[in-house]
Amino acid sequence: MNIDFSKQFINGEWVKGSSSKTMQNFNPYSGEELVTFTAGSKEDIDEAYQAAARAQLEWQKELPQKKRAVLEKAIIVMEENKETIINWIINESGSTFKKASSEFGNALNIIREAATFPYRMDGKISPSQTPGKENRVYRNPLGVIGIISPWNFPFHLTIRSIAPALATGNAVVVKPATDTPVTGGLIFASIFEAAGLPKGLLNVVAGRGSEIGDAVVTHPVPRLISFTGSTEVGQHIGELAGRELKKAALELGGNNVFIAREDADIEQAVQSALFGKFYHQGQICMSINRLFVHEKIYDEFAKRYSEEVEKLVYGNPQEKTTHVGPLINEDQVKRLLKDLEDSIAQGATLAVGGKADGNVLQPTVLTHVTNDMPIAANEIFGPVAALIPFRNEDEVVEMANHYPYGLSGAVHSTNIEAATQLAHRIHTGMIHVNDQPVNDEPHMPFGGEKHSGLGRFNGDWVLEEFTTVKWLSVQHTPRDYSGFLENK
Template identity: 70%
Template sequence: MFMNTQFDKLFINGEWIDGGSENTIPNQNPFDHTEIGSIQAASKEDLDKAYQSAQEAQKSWANELPQTKRSIMEKAVSVVEENKDLIIEWLIKESGSTYMKAAGEVTVSINSMKEAATYPYRMEGKILPSQVPGKENRVYRAPLGVVGIISPWNFPFHLAVRSIATALATGNGVVVKPATHTPVTGGLLFASIFEEAGLPKGLLNVVVGKGSEIGDDIVTHPIPRLISFTGSTEVGRRIGELAGKNLKKTALELGGNNVFIVLDDADLDQAVESALFGKFYHQGQICMSINRIMVQQGMYDKFVDAFVSRVKELQVGDPSDKKTQIGPLIDQNQVDRILKDIESSKEMGAEVALGGNAEKNLLYPTVLTHVTNSMPIAKNEIFGPVAAIIPFDSEEEVVGLANEHPYGLSGAVHSSSIERATNVAHQVETGMIHINDEPVNDEPHMPFGGEKDSGLGRFNGEWALEEFTTVKWVAVQHKRRDYGPFIEKR
């Protein structure tokens, strides 16, 4: 088990301490609204100490042997594996994850950590030719220094660790600010994990605080060179502005309005099953979740009938019950927001084929038909268990509909012709898209990220190495250089 589970404190410079703010962060179970705990929030002074600690510890960590870094990362993987049941329990009670989703999240997190454990031996440079006689050009890869990480509440464990593990493995120090809905699974768990793994003090710091109190400061503080953020486009735009003013790098994975395109020659059963998972996994609270299901005329009625029939079978309720497939949304504000979009869309002509009702934070699986691209349920990122099904006539039309909105994170195209589906996929403006599958995919060695309003940069694999490191050109003049007529003895 973990050496330390003081999940009511901050973790700064290797110590578990109370926050210096007058505010407290309540931690509430989104299903039954019971209080899990309460954390004294971080102050600006706490944040400064965290960054100072990371900066100081990083100086020696950057020069640590690669086998030492890798050993600590591998030990951290072992700690997660040994404590898998505890982590799953926390994900269920803190983020409203179903057991299936929580278990899947831990598995994909372990895979990300294993990929990160390879990075210390992948910090490669280059030797390149020079245009100058007797000169050798060398390019060295180095850590950025300190990375600030702001983690989200929907997949808090995975979306935090993919940046934490990458940053540490590439020689950086880290300060994490988890979402206030998920301070433990998005931050404090990692303090315990890496503490037990033997990470040197000060390299990883976790500050739990209100965005209104330290949100801007975690970005504008002079120490961090990269801000890694996963969350809404609205907040990401603000972070990008603040980072740009201070000449900092950003890795931003933001909102999505992902399309699921069903062409008229698709395998109906396969498309329905893919749509079921891609729409309702974790109640649709995933940046990659299907937002708009677009079905070609001729297939539309058959798809709707088959899809509604399968949605009716989904089990809704307590996420701690292993049979539950649909648990609660994170809070009542999310439920109210989605119900409002449903009502507005109904007024514009959408029809409710199933659902449309809620009990507290439980929003029942909902299917809307006869949706158009201009309706709120199609224009806005749903982030909930509501499927909006849009008919289309031609491939040209569906590509136009797909690209009409300003997001471009993930997507899917179904067809019995791989070439036909791939041709459509190439025309959709998105960072990721999948043929005869659903949009919720993440593999630790593949580039993860979006286009347009869905963010900047890429996570995972060699692309994460580029984001979390920098390069330095060192030119070596082996022979005395002739500077020509500029330098002449007189």
Template identity: 55%
Template sequence: MNGATQYSKQFIAGKWQEGSSQQTIVNRNPFTGDIIQTIVCASVDDVNQAYEAAKSVQKDWEATTPAHKQDILNRVIDGMIRRRDEIVKWLVEEGGSTLAKANIEWQATIYTLREAATFPYRVSGKILPSNVPGRENRVYRSAKGVVAVIGPWNFPLVLAMRSIAPAIATGNTVVVKPASETPVTAGLLIASLFEEAGLPAGVLNVVVGKGSEIGDPFVSHPIPSLISFTGSTEVGRHVAEIAGRYLKDVALELGGNNVLIVLDDAHIERAAEAAAVGKFLHQGQICMALNRIIVDDSIYDDFLDLFLHKVGQLGVGDPWSESTMIGPLINHEQVTRIERDVEQSVRMGAHCVLKGSVEGNVMHPTVLTEVTNDMPVAQNEIFGPVAPILRAKDESEAITIANDSMYGLSGSVFSSSLERAVHVAKQIQTGMIHVNDQSVNEEAHVAFGGEKSSGVGRFGGEWALDKFTTVKWVSVLQNYAEYPFFAKG
């Protein structure tokens, strides 16, 4: 059983089974509108079954050797390589990825798995000195237990795997609720890869369902101790509220309003190229995508001319075309939302110097100038192919504009002076920022996460290792303690 047939079922306790909800999810190709599959949704009972399955095998899985865990992850990598064409096809057809973006995501997922495959040998403890004579302080590190993962639709494979692989590598078991727009690439395909690699039944479970039916119960269920969520800030706040009520740990990677600051001494053409890529890769549907391009007033017009020239070279349309940079948005609701923000911003004084047409779910690039921070396209996370360009009279004002946002995920700074750029970068309130590059960057061994309303916690490398494990202090006293309350004898 392969393809859309297999991926129309839930994956619970090592078995592919029909959901028991009365609701269905219709999975559509966002470019053609064609129905890929119809999935009978998971019910609350299915969610409970998945959590119970994960709990029942967690201690056994944690007790397996590091070599065995690593071997499973390496076999998943082998499967990723062998099934590359299938994976790319699903990313294009289900999520509207262009070929370029799909291949970038496939490679990033490989790197994520390779980093996670080192974790079984990196779960280490410590022995610390004590101020009590004859005492030894031991700190043991162990798995959190059962981890809940809520996967996104924009980079579904790598962003779901970013939690799944480290969690499994450190001895946890996992239940995944993939985004309804990408149930295969954010969950079911991943389950297939791990099943093929020989992962024991119950270690990884995937439940596909409507947020209105299973969303809150998925988070509030008593079994999972950590909720990992990637998605919008609005939904992330709701997840955090429920998790906080039950004192569950969270790993939240949320929205962004990322800036590219172009200082007066920047290499303008290189900055324009980076701006075009950082803004329009995957149609701007990336949490790290550039949302505001802040340009020093002295070079504003020159930058704009070059930027418009670069944008004009980007292919738009069919995601299967190798020349396409900008494919479809995930659904037409996103088109409507973005058009509304653009129209309101223009009414507030923004100049539309490039107005992109709309064909189905495909939006051609739109460029707005004279944008100010109070306009919707500057305040909101656009998540689409609209580039707002803001003026700054100097470096200080650029920093002020950049920080005038509730978000703080990624960003970039362009300057011919690296130290000046670093000086500016350190003043931007954000979890990640890149000098002389665009904002969409991720490396599996480096801390990934945001500040303010862009999230809680960090993914990647040793930071993921910390997030998916817990520590326990065990003190060992060589001789019995003498307490002053009792008579000797």
């Protein structure tokens, strides 16, 4: 597997970008420069899409066992290079060893699921209302898919689109996030090159969003744009795609709720909320944003939670004992500190943490938070837990559904049926009883409601997203048109 990531990957070749700008990639913890390369340009995007369109015409006709074989070989390449890939995830995205290892495993499961797709391109034969006619429905690839990947789970969330796209007969062009050009794009070019994927089917153009972002969406070749990232950028992409009548699969921001009812098992809820809030520094679209705790157990929960948060190890993500590593860049640290400061000024209490060292923000707990404070109203995307008390279910449902997001959530209770009924009232695409919101399984529908996105990833749902259906009818016996012709 090639590990020189100083070039773009277009039409099966490693080439220098044609932009006048240079991109530098840094380790968010140490500040070490990881790779420097010439950025991709709009011309590179055009060349990549044209190559993808040509290659896709042959790929869609390829036998299912040959498509599957490429994906299975990609799994072997990944397993052979596991240590290298995990180190890149740690160094480039600031992931802890635990998170990077889990992300690698999740990506493998995504490819394993996608490897079944070539045999799941099912059609259908249906009866007709016309005598002598047979109706057939065929499932076909869309053609070319543009992928814009995020920086928080770059390896997992990029392969989540690449693998099913290729498995269903499409070609792809990937534009990775500027903070993670390798693990969000270029490393997959290396993996699939080693796996024997025909040239042109996977292209990776790394460049600044301000220079090539819109071109990825508006280029006439792609029929679907797959984007994972912020709601603001997703709205812009959706608007551009809509003008061109393209499909858009958008997995966007969240303001996810964790609800502990009066009858919750406090110890179980505390442990669940530790993971759901601080896994990958809280830089996950599904991370807990607001912890709603019934007022009757609020003080006890806050005390136990704060005690456990104080035990979390933070700092160097290379250390295998580290729970919380760095945020992706300095801007994220400044944003969070500002929300913390403003929320404390409005009456919140700092119970744990609150200080930053470089890009590492201490695991932080705020109590006595209200639903309108910045730390509750904004998507945190960092290691800050906001604890909000509630009196009854109607109140917590109103607060939970107040903001225009609906990605994931969780409800804790020893009464499973009561928790399930409460979960039904939360307007969200995914929600989990006696667990936390950060869940993703390759065969289950992943996506949000409202401003948290459009469409679903994984399993049958992404197969539906990345394909189209064609109605083809066959008239086996001559059709009687006499009713139309009788007055002739």
